[in-house]
Amino acid sequence: MGDYRTVAAVSRAIAHVLENALDRRGMRGEYKVSIASPHQTSADRNHTKSINLFLYHVRPTPSLRNNDIPVFEGGRMVNVPTIGLDLYYLLSFYGNKPNDLESERLLGLAVTALNAHPLLTQVDFHASAEPDRAELGQLDTVAVTPMTLTIEEMQRLWAMFPSVPYTLSMSYCASAALLVGDEVPAPPLPVSSTNRNISPQLPPAISGLARADGADLPVTFGSRLAISGQRLAAKRVAIDVGGVRIPVPASAVTDTAIEVDLDDARLRAGSEPVSVLHLETKPSETADAGVLTRSAPAQLQLAPLLRLATVTSIEPQPSAAGQQPSRYRGKIDLVVEPTPVSGQQAGIVLNRPGHDAYAFSAQLERGKLVAAFHDLAAGRYLIRVEIAGASSLLEPQGGQPYTAPSIQITPRRPRHG
Incomplete structure (x- = not known):
């Protein structure tokens, strides 16, 4: 890297490569290499046969754009700000007379010389350095490659010199020239305190999810979840259920098992990923601790809990003339935990012993889940609520006939005045 x-x-080193090519062919006295603008070359050429080198464009090297950030280690700068530049050169070739083909010969000489010497090394920089200039230091290798310009691009390039007639030209790119500034930024303030956290080499792993009471039933909202696995214990543990972080007390954690209550109102019914989190240790237990490591997720089907179902309206459906109505329609208000969120499909399933099951959709109305039913005969129905494919449970369990929860479809008796 240089200053x-x-x-x-870099410009002098490219010119030096071209001058060496002239020397090897005994052409140095008759021909010369110049570094100048085409304006100046055109004014000073005086019919001299020459190769002119002109730097017409510079841009930062895209792959080195992040190297300009100073890096410190132990209060000492270990990476000084550096910028990489891509240098674009126009090589123009001049002969004595319009038809003497000297321009073509010079182009061939330059192309073969740069093709055989595509890398500018420390040797080239020192050999081309001006003797009265101070030492440049250790410069990085720079690659010189020909550019493919269309006729339109070359025309636009020469349009920058409206008073200079066009001559045979080629474009080359030298990349990357690394520059380091003289200024040394001040080091940052020293670290006032440290907090070391050591995490296990392997993350926790979940092998099973089940109800903590041992029942062979779906996990429902409000129940206690038992997680089995390996490397589950840490100083601070939480579980993540579908993006909801639930802290786990140390008394409920062992290396192979975790138990936690699923009663957080932010939880969602349905299939949700569950992960075990090992958290940073912080002085404040209420602080939002960062995650040191997490397990791969396991899928949990969380069933909703139906707290209450109430028939709020009921009316007979139209029947044939002269017949008593036998079918009814109405609405049922549902108290469910957790409450379904926007985008989750919800519904109810009604069962009547000895009859078919009836399914109806449910909607959130003013924060309450409401299901509309129709074509139901009078009688008692077992009711389940379904949210995102997960269904609430019926009672009692253990092989006994289900009796709850249920609703009664009872026609209202007309009032007589």
């Missing part, structure tokens, strides 16, 4: 003189050093 502000690096760009000029």
Whole structure:
């Protein structure tokens, strides 16, 4: 890496490669290599056969754009700010007379010389350095490659010199010239305190999810979840259920098992991923601790809990003339935990012993889940609520006939005045 003189050093090194090519062919006295603008070359050429080198464009090297950030280690700068530049050169070739083909010969000489010497090394920079200039230091290798310009691009390039007639030209790119500034930024403030956290080499792993009471039933909202696995214990543990973080007390954690209550109102019914989190240890237990490591997720089917179902309206459906109505329609209000969120499908399933099951959709109305039913005969029905494919449970369990929860479809008796 060099200082502000690096760009000029690259230009001189390319010119030096071309001059060496002339020397090897005994052409140095008759031909010359210049570094100048085409304006100046055109004014000073005086019919001299020459190769002119002109830096017409500079841009930051895309792959080195992040190297300009100073890096410190132990209060000492270990990476000084550096910028990489891509240098674009126009090589123009001049002969004595319009039809003497000297321009073509010079182009062939330059192309073969740069093709055989595509890398500018420390040797080239030192050999081309001006003797009265201070030492440049250790410069990085720079690659010189030909550019493919269309006729339109070459025309736009020469349009920058409206008073200079066009001559045979080629474009080359030298990349990357690395420059380091003279300024040394001040080091940051020292670290006032440290907090070391050591995490296990392997993350926790979940092998099973089940109800903590041992029942062979779906996990429902409000029940206690038992997680089995390996490497589950840590100083601070939480579980993540579908993006909801639930802290776990130390008394409920062992290396192979965790138990936690699923009563957080933010939980969602349905299939949700569950992960075990090992958290950073912080002085404040209420602080939002960062995650040191987490297990791969396991899928949990969380069933909703139906707290209450109430028939709020009922009316007979139209029947044939002269017949008593036998079918009814109405609405049922549902108290469910957790409450379904926007985008989750919800519904109810009604069962009547000895009859078919009836399914109806449910909607959130003013924060309450409401299901509309129709074509139901009078009688008692077992009721389940379904949210995102997960269904609430019926009671009692253990092989006995189900009796609850249920609703009664009873026609209202007309009032007589």
